[in-house]
Amino acid sequence: MKQPSTTRARRRLRFDLTALAVVGVLLIGALGASVSVLYTEFYGPSAFVTRYLDLLATGRAADALHVPGVSIDRTVLEESDIDETASEALLREAALAPLTEIDVVSEEADGEIFSVTVAYLAGGHRGSTTFQVQQDGWAGVTPNWRFAQSPLAAVSLSVLGADRFAVNGFEVHRAQVSAAGVAAEGADPLPMLVFTPGLYSVTVDTAIATSPGVSVLADSPLAQTSVELQTEPTEEFVSVVQTRVEEFLTECTTQQVLQPTACPFGLEVRNRILDPPVWSISQQPEVTVHPDGAQWKIPPTEAVAHIEVDIRSLFDGSVEHVSEDVPFRVDGTITILPDGSASIRVGSPGA
Incomplete structure (x- = not known):
């Protein structure tokens, strides 16, 4: 007479165990998904690149220079066909243009190197840049990252007819950015390091010369872009x-x-x-x-x-x-x- 009751109890136990297993699987799946989201949003290569771009967007140039892999030595400049005498005068807040609508487009792994492509609006111009990122040890259970290729680039600027000009409104004198100093010739190119991504607008407005200016979008890390600006007399x-x-x-x-x-x-x-x-x-x-x-x-x-x-x-x-x-x-x-x-x-x- 008690056998049916025992059978029902066993069936209920199996049901409860099965339900618990399903719940466990769901919890593990949810936890895995949460960890994946946290990794992508806060600890992954894309998050590392986004934090760097946020620094540029908020004008924190000095902090951006301290991001691992951003600073560059002169040997790397020479290997990248960038003039090793390139000035660092434009690596400052005053020379940055607005950077908005930052959006990660893709993240691809190739061995230890991650390629992170980001779209953005730089000074009103849409562009995209691919950054090379690699792991740089651990901070507890979360990975550290660094740029495998510096995101800095260079603009080689030739300003004809003026020694004083402005980049994104930041006033510059030829002697300040030329390796030759006060002995700089008026036709000599002026290589200057810049952040990527960034729009750099060069204008001239002096008592002698004027120019509506020219703009260049620096969107390729470790690339040097030549720009010539011919002024007109006032x-x-x-x-x-x-x-x-x-x-x-x-x-x-x-x-x-x-x-x-x-x-x-x-x-x-x-x-x-x-x-x-x-x-x-x-x-x-x-x-x-x-x-x-x-x-x-x-x-x-x-x-x-x-x-x-x-x-x-x-x-x-x-x-x-x-x-x-x-x-x-x-x-x-x-x-x-x-x-x-x-x-x-x-x-x-x-x-």
């Missing part, structure tokens, strides 16, 4: 050059000789002058300023001088009063000096 600069040329020509008229020394005009006569000639400028040139490599030039421009002089004929002794316009052309070169001033040299006949 109206203020052209006005100053016009004034200096007029002053030079006016000074030439004070020489009471037929051929003023180092001046672009003169008059040849075969007879004898009675009194020193009197020069004036009847038409000043309309000066323009054009780029000339790293410097500036004054293209040949028409002008007119006027001479008043009495000439005695060697043949019959007669005297003729000459009042004559003398057309000439004036050109010149302009050199920007290390202190930012301009040296203007007006061309002479035959120059």
